Structure formats: C-alpha cells, structure tokens
C-alpha cells in the first residue's frame with residue numbers, strides 16, 4: 205500500500221515559506237502505518253521543522269534501514285533524495301553518501317531494532333566519527349514490523365502484550381551516543397510535538413552527529429499496561445530538562461531571563477541554541493555530568509527528555525579526514541584521477 209500518492213492539488217492560498225514552498229511540498233505519500241502509531245507524529249514534526257527552517261527539499265538526503273520506522277521517509281519530503289537501505293546498515297550508507305557530497309543535509313531515520321539490535325555496530329561507529337547528520341531513532345521497544353518481539357531497548361522486567369517478561373538489560377542509545385562522542389544528543393517523545401520540532405531544527409543546524417532518540421509508542425504491539433514504551437507510561441515518567449529556542453544569525457537576541465535559567469550555545473553557522481532550563485542543576489554542555497544525571501534519573505524510573513548534551517564547534521568527519529570541500533560529482537577527471545606520480549606519493553606514506 206506504500207504506493208498511494210497524495211492528490212497533487214494545492215489550495216492556492218496555502219502559506220509559503222521564504223524559499224517558496226508550502227507545507228504540502230514537504231509531505232510524502234499516504235502513510236500505511238497503524239492509526240495512532242507514534243512514528244507518524246515524528247514524520248509530521250520533521251515536515252514542520254523543514255518547512256519552518258526554509259530547507260529546499262532537494263537539499264535533503266533521507267536514509268533509513270528496515271522496519272515500520274524505516275518506512276516513514278516515504279511519508280515525508282517526497283521531493284528529497286531517499287535511500288531505503290538494508291536492516292541496520294543505514295549509518296554506513298549515509299556515511300558514504302556524506303563523504304561523497306557534503307553539501308546535502310543528511311537525515312537518517314531508524315528504529316530501535318534497526319539501530320540497537322542488528323545495527324548496533326554501525327550506530328556506534330557513525331557516532332564516534334561524528335558524521336554530520338541528523339540521526340533519529342523512532343524507539344518503541346519492539347520490532348513493530350515483524351509483529352512485536354522485544355528489541356534491545358526494551359526495559360528489563362517490562363512485559364510484552366502476551367505477558368512475557370523481558371529478562372535482558374536494555375541498550376540505552378542516548379547513553380551510548382554520549383559515551384561514543386556524539387556532539388548533539390537529545391531524547392524526545394512522539395506525543396510532544398512542541399518539544400520535537402525545535403529539537404529537530406536544532407539538530408539540522410548542528411555541524412556533526414546529532415542524535416535524537418524519540419520514544420514512539422507502537423499502538424499495536426507495545427501500548428499495554430506493563431510496557432515502559434506506552435503513551436501512558438511515558439506521559440507519567442517524562443522528565444523534561446529544558447526547552448529550546450532557536451535563534452538564527454538574523455534574529456535579534458532579546459530576552460529578559462534571569463541568569464542560571466538559560467544556556468546559550470553558539471553553532472557553526474552563527475545561530476544560537478538557547479536552552480531554557482527547567483531543571484537548574486542540569487548542564488547540557490558537561491558530558492560527564494549529563495551522563496551521571498541520566499543514570500540517576502533512570503534508576504528512579506524517570507525518562508529524561510530534552511537536549512541532553514551539546515558540544516559547540518566540534519569537528520565532524522570531513523574536518524578530521526581533510527576531505528574535498530567540493531562534492532565529488534563536481535570534480536573533474538584531473539582531480540579524481542591525479543595520475544601515477546600522485547598515487548606513488550600517497551603509497552609512500554604507508555610504507
């Protein structure tokens with residue numbers, strides 16, 4: 205059913221953003237996910253964020269793996285580049301595409317099975333290399349597409365729909381991303397669009413690996429009592445540490461906020477992430493403190509959401525590898541194939 209296209213007609217009076225597109229231009233095909241699936245709310249937040257950020261759809265490359273979550277790029281940004289890869293292999297395909305053309309905005313969409321089970325190794329290496337991308341995991345604690353088996357992010361002791369208790373310890377992708385060196389780490393909830401949209405916008409402006417773990421309930425297989433990924437459970441245990449205001453280089457910075465209530469984090473392009481602190485003792489620029497805070501709250505059964513860690517000005521993979529500033533498809537033969545002498549010089553470095 206993924207072939208159902210939306211009618212192309214637009215109401216002529218639809219509002220247009222600064223690059224001339226309506227919200228409809230950021231949509232994709234009709235979703236075939238179950239009604240109420242958290243993943244559809246995340247697609248809606250991505251559409252909203254891209255429209256508000258005035259991003260031209262053809263400047264975006266969306267990549268995914270396999271799963272209900274990985275199907276979603278078909279349901280937004282229909283005019284963008286897209287690659288639905290193999291289960292768990294999105295990060296390496298995205299890394300390759302990014303190395304070949306640094307001028308696109310890379311959006312990786314994955315599931316908890318896709319990134320924390322089969323794709324855990326791929327996830328880890330993309331984070332530690334600080335690949336410049338937005339990486340969203342739509343985390344429902346189960347393999348939704350294959351009918352609700354526990355995934356590696358399911359909490360120990362949580363119950364499946366049939367009452368089976370999960371005996372395995374969970375993989376916490378947020379904790380892993382921080383430990384591995386990701387320079388932007390956030391967690392959100394698909395039921396909180398007001399939190400998701402600014403987080404996605406900030407992630408798109410960040411120049412490095414921007415990881416967002418979005419708890420996204422699977423209404424068909426993991427939304428019952430005993431689950432720790434249901435709408436009810438997340439609403440009861442969600443501890444929001446901050447709210448983002450996003451200030452582009454052109455916006456005036458006006459605020460009358462008491463010191464201690466706000467953290468300003470400048471980004472590569474001159475924009476500023478302004479974090480309004482809801483928990484005054486939480487510092488998102490201190491990696492070690494942020495990790496211990498998350499562990500403490502998790503031990504109390506709380507799920508911390510918000511921008512959890514951000515490192516301004518971190519070097520991405522291109523900076524570390526001194527890659528070409530121009531996309532490879534814009535280089536001529538002389539640059540791409542500089543001849544035997546250049547190859548010999550290169551080989552000398554490895555002897």
Ligand SMILES: Cc1ncc(C[n+]2csc(CCOP(=O)(O)OP(=O)(O)O)c2C)c(N)n1
Pocket residue numbers: 270271272273274291314315316317318319322342344346347348349350355
């Ligand atoms: C190599 C390989 N192994 C197993 C599968 C079967 N499979 C398809 S989707 C999936 C899990 C999807 O779970 P998740 O990434 O959490 O996505 P969700 O459906 O929950 O959004 C599995 C195991 C596959 N397609 N390919």
Ligand code: SF4
Pocket residue numbers: 236237238240241242243272273344348349421422423424425
């Ligand atoms: S099975 Fe679960 S994850 Fe898949 S579309 Fe349905 S509700 Fe969403």
Ligand SMILES: [Mg+2]
Pocket residue numbers: 271315316317342343344345346347348355
């Ligand atoms: Mg899943």
